[in-house]
Amino acid sequence: MLGEAIIKGMAVTARNFLGSYVSDERLTTIQYPDERQSLSEAVRNFPFLVYDAGDWQKGLRCVACQICEKECPPKCIYIVKSKDKKPDYIGKPQLYPAIFDIDTSVCMSCQICVEVCPFDAIKMDTEFELSTADRFGGLLLHKDQLAKPNTYYHKIHPTEAGEVDARLAAEKAKVEAKAKADAEAKAKAAAAKPAPVLAAAAPGAAPSLAAKPA
Amino acid sequence: MSSTTVEPNSVAPGPTQVAPQADGTGVPSYSLAPKVTAAGAVEGELLEVSMGPQHPSTHGVFRMDVVLDGERVVKLKPVFGYLHRNHEKIGENTTYLASMPYTDRLDYFCSMTNNWAYALAVEKLAGLQVPERAEYLRVILAELTRLQNHASLGGFLLQDMGAMGTPLMYAFREREKILDLFESLSGARMMCNYMRFGGCRCDLPPGWVEQAKKVVNDFPGFLDEFETLLNENEILMARTQGVGLLPRALAISASVTGPMLRASGVNYDLRKVDKYGIYDRFDFRVPLGEHGDVYDRYMIRILEMRESLKILQQALRDLPEGSIIDPKAKLRGFRPKLGEAYGRIEAPKGELGFYLISDGSPNPYRYRVRAPSFINLTILEDMCLGHIVADAVIILGSVDIVLGEVDR
Numbered sequence: 001m002l003g004e005a006i007i008k009g010m011a012v013t014a015r016n017f018l019g020s021y022v023s024d025e026r027l028t029t030i031q032y033p034d035e036r037q038s039l040s041e042a043v044r045n046f047p048f049l050v051y052d053a054g055d056w057q058k059g060l061r062c063v064a065c066q067i068c069e070k071e072c073p074p075k076c077i078y079i080v081k082s083k084d085k086k087p088d089y090i091g092k093p094q095l096y097p098a099i100f101d102i103d104t105s106v107c108m109s110c111q112i113c114v115e116v117c118p119f120d121a122i123k124m125d126t127e128f129e130l131s132t133a134d135r136f137g138g139l140l141l142h143k144d145q146l147a148k149p150n151t152y153y154h155k156i157h158p159t160e161a162g163e164v165d166a167r168l169a170a171e172k173a174k175v176e177a178k179a180k181a182d183a184e185a186k187a188k189a190a191a192a193k194p195a196p197v198l199a200a201a202a203p204g205a206a207p208s209l210a211a212k213p214a
Numbered sequence: 215m216s217s218t219t220v221e222p223n224s225v226a227p228g229p230t231q232v233a234p235q236a237d238g239t240g241v242p243s244y245s246l247a248p249k250v251t252a253a254g255a256v257e258g259e260l261l262e263v264s265m266g267p268q269h270p271s272t273h274g275v276f277r278m279d280v281v282l283d284g285e286r287v288v289k290l291k292p293v294f295g296y297l298h299r300n301h302e303k304i305g306e307n308t309t310y311l312a313s314m315p316y317t318d319r320l321d322y323f324c325s326m327t328n329n330w331a332y333a334l335a336v337e338k339l340a341g342l343q344v345p346e347r348a349e350y351l352r353v354i355l356a357e358l359t360r361l362q363n364h365a366s367l368g369g370f371l372l373q374d375m376g377a378m379g380t381p382l383m384y385a386f387r388e389r390e391k392i393l394d395l396f397e398s399l400s401g402a403r404m405m406c407n408y409m410r411f412g413g414c415r416c417d418l419p420p421g422w423v424e425q426a427k428k429v430v431n432d433f434p435g436f437l438d439e440f441e442t443l444l445n446e447n448e449i450l451m452a453r454t455q456g457v458g459l460l461p462r463a464l465a466i467s468a469s470v471t472g473p474m475l476r477a478s479g480v481n482y483d484l485r486k487v488d489k490y491g492i493y494d495r496f497d498f499r500v501p502l503g504e505h506g507d508v509y510d511r512y513m514i515r516i517l518e519m520r521e522s523l524k525i526l527q528q529a530l531r532d533l534p535e536g537s538i539i540d541p542k543a544k545l546r547g548f549r550p551k552l553g554e555a556y557g558r559i560e561a562p563k564g565e566l567g568f569y570l571i572s573d574g575s576p577n578p579y580r581y582r583v584r585a586p587s588f589i590n591l592t593i594l595e596d597m598c599l600g601h602i603v604a605d606a607v608i609i610l611g612s613v614d615i616v617l618g619e620v621d622r
């Protein structure tokens with residue numbers, strides 16, 4: 001019959017329309033911003049810098065190695081290294097970024113900076129409501145805007161942050177154990193050898209070694 | 215069909231052109247001056263219309279310069295390049311890894327397949343071995359991509375024909391579920407940037423396989439609904455059958471690939487021909503069309519979705535445990551040895567290939583993309599000649615183009 005298929009198609013439309021009153025599963029839209037979808041853990045948007053402990057300037061994990069700046073596909077990261085050094089989470093003196101800018105109007109959220117970072121210092125944020133009236137200044141984020149605490153990282157990516165923390169703790173424990181073993185070996189050597197030899201060796205020790213916490 | 219030859223006017227002669235031949239070759243001759251019959255009466259004139267680049271039915275910033283005799287298309291010139299972003303040159307000036315997120319932005323509907331084609335080329339170049347689990351993941355993601363691409367294409371095509379909203383919204387409702395899967399795996403809905411040279415970036419989050427199985431099991435229900443909605447619709451059949459014919463010989467000689475080629479009856483699917491990845495392990499068939507018209511091209515995609523579901527069911531069932539990336543693969547300081555490689559896959563739109571030449575440096579010396587949309591678009595004029603403007607719109611819709619890939 002001519003028009004039969006049209007009626008069949010209309011029946012499908014009617015079923016979908018009426019079904020949305022019966023079954024919540026058929027409702028495919030939500031009333032944003034009053035209602036919000038929960039984001040999955042893997043969601044990524046723009047990068048931010050992680051810092052440990054309370055002070056963002058002291059606890060910043062970034063050591064300004066500039067790998068992310070080099071690997072970034074659209075080249076939206078700008079880093080200037082510091083002149084002096086600060087101790088990092090294992091107490092090793094490291095450089096820190098004097099300037100760390102990310103132009104989020106250029107960033108394409110590819111996550112390559114996160115993947116190449118050897119220090120777990122840069123991670124992806126999930127914040128997406130970033131509209132601003134100033135399209136140049138407002139989207140160029142500086143170090144103070146980018147720095148976010150590790151607790152925030154735990155909040156948005158709990159599983160991943162847990163893994164990172166475990167890895168960092170293991171590394172720290174390894175370094176500490178090595179330092180302890182070194183100190184013990186040194187003490188042993190000092191005890192075994194006569195005193196004048198030790199006195200002769202001491203001035204030759206590197207200043208960095210002397211500064212290393214045992 | 216109206217005659218495509220028009221008498222040139224003596225006052226303002228049109229450009230000298232070759233009359234179209236019976237076999238479809240030759241450039242149609244036309245003149246924008248008034249048409250004059252043998253008796254000397256003025257019969258009207260041809261009209262040159264620029265459709266696009268802001269026309270809603272051109273699927274992006276694409277322009278068709280059409281010359282019309284009344285409603286009939288006498289000449290059609292596709293104009294592209296509005297979305298040109300220097301993709302290939304960027305690829306030659308960045309590292310191999312940094313090109314990966316750029317490939318997402320070629321055909322932004324199918325970032326997973328783009329990633330795969332590029333990764334395949336680099337893996338050939340560097341001689342990396344992809345672990346079993348990563349191969350399965352790639353197949354699953356590529357077939358999910360095919361599902362959502364074909365579903366949205368169906369929606370867009372029907373929208374071009376005037377089925378406003380409904381089929382497209384139904385398709386997008388299903389597409390959303392697949393994009394949710396992509397999001398929970400890779401972190402992004404469309405710009406996934408998921409595959410890496412020698413494997414994949416991260417392993418599946420917990421519960422992903424179950425969620426994917428649910429999507430795959432629910433999808434046939436959507437396909438049935440989608441087919442009931444319009445497949446046998448008399449208006450749809452009248453609009454699409456016999457429209458935009460693409461003869462088998464022309465399709466082959468124009469190196470058309472993908473569903474368009476198969477709709478013309480050519481059995482050529484890289485998943486069967488090349489058996490890249492692990493496609494030789496799956497049991498699926500390649501649907502073929504008979505007439506090569508718009509209806510065939512639409513139906514081929516529906517049938518391909520059903521075959522993709524078969525592959526997905528097998529892949530999700532057999533997904534092994536194990537590592538997801540070749541231990542030899544390096545993220546930083548990646549320098550493949552001298553050589554060249556061509557990686558190609560059956561993307562939802564056709565054969566997507568990446569041709570790379572390495573000179574041993576961190577950047578490719580030459581980076582070339584064989585984009586299926588672009589090559590499929592070259593025969594647009596041959597399909598549109600003699601049809602009315604509204605048909606030209608659906609013929610373009612049935613080619614399935616994404617301008618990100620056409621213009622690169």
